[in-house]
Amino acid sequence: MIDKDLPALDTHAHIDPDVTPSQIAALGNAVVFAVTRSLHEANQVKNRRDSSLIWGLGVHPGVSTARAAWDPQQFKSLLSSFALVGEIGLDRRGGALAEQRSIFKEVLAIVRDEPVLVSIHSSGASTEVVQSLHDAGMRGAILHWFNGDHTDVQRAIETNAYFSVNAAMSREQIQQFPRERVLCETDFPARKVRARKPADMAAIEQLLSEVWKTSPEEVRAATWWNLRTLSEQSGAIERLPESIADTLLYL
Numbered sequence: 001m002i003d004k005d006l007p008a009l010d011t012h013a014h015i016d017p018d019v020t021p022s023q024i025a026a027l028g029n030a031v032v033f034a035v036t037r038s039l040h041e042a043n044q045v046k047n048r049r050d051s052s053l054i055w056g057l058g059v060h061p062g063v064s065t066a067r068a069a070w071d072p073q074q075f076k077s078l079l080s081s082f083a084l085v086g087e088i089g090l091d092r093r094g095g096a097l098a099e100q101r102s103i104f105k106e107v108l109a110i111v112r113d114e115p116v117l118v119s120i121h122s123s124g125a126s127t128e129v130v131q132s133l134h135d136a137g138m139r140g141a142i143l144h145w146f147n148g149d150h151t152d153v154q155r156a157i158e159t160n161a162y163f164s165v166n167a168a169m170s171r172e173q174i175q176q177f178p179r180e181r182v183l184c185e186t187d188f189p190a191r192k193v194r195a196r197k198p199a200d201m202a203a204i205e206q207l208l209s210e211v212w213k214t215s216p217e218e219v220r221a222a223t224w225w226n227l228r229t230l231s232e233q234s235g236a237i238e239r240l241p242e243s244i245a246d247t248l249l250y251l
């Protein structure tokens with residue numbers, strides 16, 4: 001039996017730290033991973049309690065001001081206020097790759113044993129990001145918009161990684177991911193994905209339903225189950241907003 005009322009589940013979107021309750025309400029019945037790009041942004045949201053948003057603690061690899069303000073002590077002190085870390089990672093075109101690498105390595109060493117979900121950016125750097133997960137002993141990362149080849153995908157799976165996929169990705173790419181490792185995202189406001197707002201999952205759920213030869217409702221249920229598994233394995237379920245933890249536990 002599929003619960004037709006399961007909230008839309010968007011596991012990677014960019015939401016303004018100043019978002020108002022009425023703007024959040026306009027998302028409808030939804031749960032959104034709201035990643036941040038810098039410790040400054042994360043600091044702005046750390047005390048927010050929004051029942052449908054899971055705020056992330058991030059330092060975006062492609063944002064030079066975020067890298068310049070990187071401070072491992074500040075990151076560590078913010079970490080206990082978050083159930084999600086993101087976005088972090090590597091970006092081939094983001095400049096200052098040596099700096100990106102050293103920050104990513106430090107972040108992975110800090111979050112590896114923490115009860116958090118971790119959303120990772122790997123644009124143009126799929127192979128290296130997966131190698132970094134292996135090197136750091138990082139388990140259960142969520143690779144967002146992952147465009148690695150077959151070998152990269154297999155090596156990522158060895159680290160128990162998940163893949164958050166969106167409607168701008170090719171069917172061939174999405175087919176490579178095991179169904180029990182897939183989550184859905186909009187990466188809002190990325191224009192290529194064609195999501196009108198965060199949690200607008202219609203296009204990606206339709207695409208996955210065709211790939212998996214099932215219904216969009218089954219797709220949504222499957223991604224919720226996958227999030228439950230990951231949240232339990234990582235321990236992040238203890239830090240999630242209570243209403244979201246309840247949704248997971250009563251699936």
Ligand SMILES: [Zn+2]
Nearest residue numbers: 012035087187
């Ligand atoms: Zn992003």
